Amino acid sequence: MKFRMGVALLSVAGLLISAYLWMFKHGYIGTLACGSGGCETVQLSPYSSFLGVDVALIGFLGYVVFLVVSLASVQPAWLERPGPSRLLLLLSAGGLLFAGYLTGLELFVIHAICRWCAASAVIVLLIFVLAVLDHRRFARR
Amino acid sequence: MAGTSALNRFYLLLLVLAVGGGGVLYWQTRGRGPSIPANVVVTVADTAGFSGYYLGDSAAPVLITEYADYECPACQTFDVVQFPDVRRQLIETGKVRWRYRDFPLSIHPYSRVAAHSAACANDQSHYWEQHTRLYQGQGQWAREADPTGTFREYGKQIGLDLAAYDACMKSAKYAGRIQASYDEGLKVGVASTPTFLIAGRLYEGVQNSDELKKLVDSLAAADAASR
Numbered sequence: 001m002k003f004r005m006g007v008a009l010l011s012v013a014g015l016l017i018s019a020y021l022w023m024f025k026h027g028y029i030g031t032l033a034c035g036s037g038g039c040e041t042v043q044l045s046p047y048s049s050f051l052g053v054d055v056a057l058i059g060f061l062g063y064v065v066f067l068v069v070s071l072a073s074v075q076p077a078w079l080e081r082p083g084p085s086r087l088l089l090l091l092s093a094g095g096l097l098f099a100g101y102l103t104g105l106e107l108f109v110i111h112a113i114c115r116w117c118a119a120s121a122v123i124v125l126l127i128f129v130l131a132v133l134d135h136r137r138f139a140r141r
Numbered sequence: 142m143a144g145t146s147a148l149n150r151f152y153l154l155l156l157v158l159a160v161g162g163g164g165v166l167y168w169q170t171r172g173r174g175p176s177i178p179a180n181v182v183v184t185v186a187d188t189a190g191f192s193g194y195y196l197g198d199s200a201a202p203v204l205i206t207e208y209a210d211y212e213c214p215a216c217q218t219f220d221v222v223q224f225p226d227v228r229r230q231l232i233e234t235g236k237v238r239w240r241y242r243d244f245p246l247s248i249h250p251y252s253r254v255a256a257h258s259a260a261c262a263n264d265q266s267h268y269w270e271q272h273t274r275l276y277q278g279q280g281q282w283a284r285e286a287d288p289t290g291t292f293r294e295y296g297k298q299i300g301l302d303l304a305a306y307d308a309c310m311k312s313a314k315y316a317g318r319i320q321a322s323y324d325e326g327l328k329v330g331v332a333s334t335p336t337f338l339i340a341g342r343l344y345e346g347v348q349n350s351d352e353l354k355k356l357v358d359s360l361a362a363a364d365a366a367s368r
Contacts (some may be wrong), residue, residue, distance in 0.1 A: 005151045012155060016162035023166065025248050043248055046332070074148065 003134035004073045007052045007088060007127050011067035014123045017116050018059035018118060025056060038112030047102075061122055062095055066127060082138040089135045092128040099124040153252055157220045177253035177316045183324065187317030193240040194251060194259075194268050196228070202236040202361045204351075206338040208242050208326040211275050212249035212283050213334045220276040226350035236357050241272070243322040244334050250290050256319045258292040261309035269353040 005121030025043050042048060048055055070089065099121040106113050193206065209216040231237040245252035255275050262271030274295040276281075282288035289310065296306045309315075326336070330343055337344040337353075339358055 001147065008151070008155060009158060012162065016159075016166065019166060020169070023169070032212045074151070 001074055001081060003130045003137070004070050004084070004088070006130045007092075007134075008067055008070040008074070010123050010127050010130070011063045011070060014063040014120055014127075015067065017058060017120050017123070018056050018063060021114075021116055022054060022056035022060060025054060038106070039116060041112035041116040042106055042110055042114035042117060045112075047105045047110060058098075062091075062098075065091060066095075075099075082135075085135045085138055086133065088131040092100075092124065092131040096125045096128045156363035160265050173234065177257045177313050177319065181316045181320050183317045183321045187315075188365055190322045191318060193242045193322070194263065194272070195238060195240055196269065197232040197238040198235045199238060201232075201235055202364050203237045203340070203357050204240060205357075206240040207335055208244040208331045208338070209335040210244055210252045212252040212279065213223070214247065214279070215347050216335045217276045217279045219335050220273070223348065223350045223353075227353055230354050231357055236316060236361060241327060244326040244331055244336070244366055245319060245320045245323060246334060249283075251283065253316070253319055254289060255282075255292065257310065257315050257320075258289075258296070260318060261306050262296060262299070264309055265301050265305065267296075267299050267301055271295060271301075274299065284344055 020039055020045070024039075025048065050058060066088070069084060072078055073088065078084050102117065103121050106117065171364060207219075209219070227237075227239075232239050243252075243256040245256055259268055259271045261277060262268050271292075275292070278291060278295065282291040283293060293303065293306065293310075297303060331338075333345055335345075335347065337348055339356065
């Protein structure tokens, strides 16, 4: 249960970060607290949207899905079922690939690092690790 | 029973995180000062007789158009670090005529207000003084909840008639002009700030004054050779 709870808590943190980035991009907040100075460069680049949708919004929706699945998975009826574990593993693997693609763009194409985006990528990585650990729980049986 | 207790603690932690984080986000959005509307319908009157803010000899062989945003840190770097040299080496020597166009980015909540403040200073023939003060003070006002007081203070320092300035700011009469400037930037292909339009070509990012001088000299030489 603790792994799934961890996923839910990380999802809320990710939700807040992606909401912050989305609000920044649309002018709802002033200067972004970004020590590296790369946040504006990344947010202004053509890569800040994917297939016409803001990357921050994609992240936000992704974290909503993680949160819903993880909250459902800690309910007594689902706690000992492997289904939610497989789903979380699948979703987090997809999220990790997308986060890796975005981090690659920052490093090798845009040549700027947005710390908030990096924090989001770390959260996705941690969610993936927790999903793997949760999945192993059932694989051992 | 122990499971229920752990679940309750988990929900409480989740709630604290969500409410705390949501509160921080809300705090970031509140207290924003007055803004100049974006995406207004541009009328003929907005652009009649106005095509930008100019510096330099109208007969200069090279025209450089700068598309910039008062709240953009890179634009500030250019204006504070490079532009004084550009002004001295290229504009004051008659080699270049400089044209400044507003390109307020949506990510910057105060860039239109700043542009409007400079437009109001232009009414009193103090555009470039206000322009320079806005860029010099960007690090301060960009972090304020309402920077309009700071803009007004700059106006006071450069000798503006504050009653006229206040009336101009309140009217937001240059919102259409700023929008027209932004639309022009989009039309010529500007995607980031600062961007410079020189002899039909766009140069993105902070330009070094020495590189600009080389470019202007080569353009002037080519122009002279073709005559």
